[in-house]
Amino acid sequence: MDFSLLLVLAVALSGVIYLLDVVLLRPKRRQRVATADANTQEGLDEPSREKLLKEPWPVDYARSFFPVLLIVLVVRSFIVEPFQIPSGSMRPTLEVGDFILVNKFAYGLRLPVVNTRFIEVDDPERGDVMVFRFPDEPSVNFIKRVVGLPGDSIRYEGKQLYINGGPIAKELTEEGPEASPEQLLLAETLGDADHFVYNNPRDPGPQMREVEVPAGHYFMMGDNRDHSNDSRYWGFVPEENIVGRAFAVWMHWDGGLPSFTSVRRIE
Incomplete structure (x- = not known):
């Protein structure tokens, strides 16, 4: 519903x-x-x-x-809408059970239900963590990071992200972090967003030849690069599917008592 x-x-x-x-x-x-x-x-x-x-x-x-x-x-x-993170596709930035706040006017004001933008504010920027309606099932909300803007060329091969022909620099921070021992923790910068991503060295992960982002669309990826159902599999997100920009975690609940120790801004 x-x-x-x-x-x-x-x-x-x-x-x-x-x-x-x-x-x-x-x-x-x-x-x-x-x-x-x-x-x-x-x-x-x-x-x-x-x-x-x-x-x-x-x-x-x-x-x-x-x-x-x-x-x-x-x-x-x-103004603002709460969401709960249901999957690990945005780890380590967002954990399963995080409750987040989404800025509903960051990308313009939209009519409820039809989601038509009637007041323009800003457009998504590379590196934003964005909530959107899943293109194949608009009643379902997804959350991923904006990687490709309209007109960008995107390629992902050998666990390396390329934007407009250039590799996105990433630096190994930790091998086998305690929160996910099978992964590599890497620091990455997309636009103004400094964040961490996971790569699994024992999993070849998805490969994607170069694609161009159409006008009015965005290419989205999860920070858990080898475990994310994102634009590498199902394509681009149209502008009319945008819900808002995630900006804060206000609570964590994994089935026990709610915790407020992980309150933080989303980078």
Whole structure:
């Protein structure tokens, strides 16, 4: 189920019910009270007045929930949205169970559900960690690092990334790090982003001959280079699938007690 769609429908339904009450039902209730007052010698007693003015339960719920749902919709659609990391494709930058915050206006404001950009801000930059809708299944959100911009030539062979014909420099930081003993931990710089990647020396990993990123599309890769389902397998991400830029980890939860010791910015 698309949570954005459900949220929009909930806001619309509660808003329509609330508006219908303000415009039509509430005046009728007040008119009934006025008529009853006029037909009663001493006027209505307080319990009778309250009973006639009482809102129907759908109106009561709509009045209570509409402002809350509207605020959640605005914040989630245009400001910041939380996500949970479900896989290890972005290790070591992001671990399974990390809860992240995604800036929804970094790449422009988009209408909920249809995801159409109506206010332009910035475009993704190389090295950004970006959440997007998976091209083959738009109801599923993916998170990867922006590697190729529109017009770039990308090649990945022998665990080496090439952009526009030049190799991206990486430096071995640690062999067999404690968090993943079978991997090599390497430092890499993409654009302004200094980050770490994993390579598995015992796994040849995917190979990809040079491709050119089409206009309006982006080439995405996971930092766990040999264990990431990314653009090397299924192609490019169109601009209209962009959700936002991941900028912080605010909690980690792996099934036990939530932990806040890993709160950090995402580089």
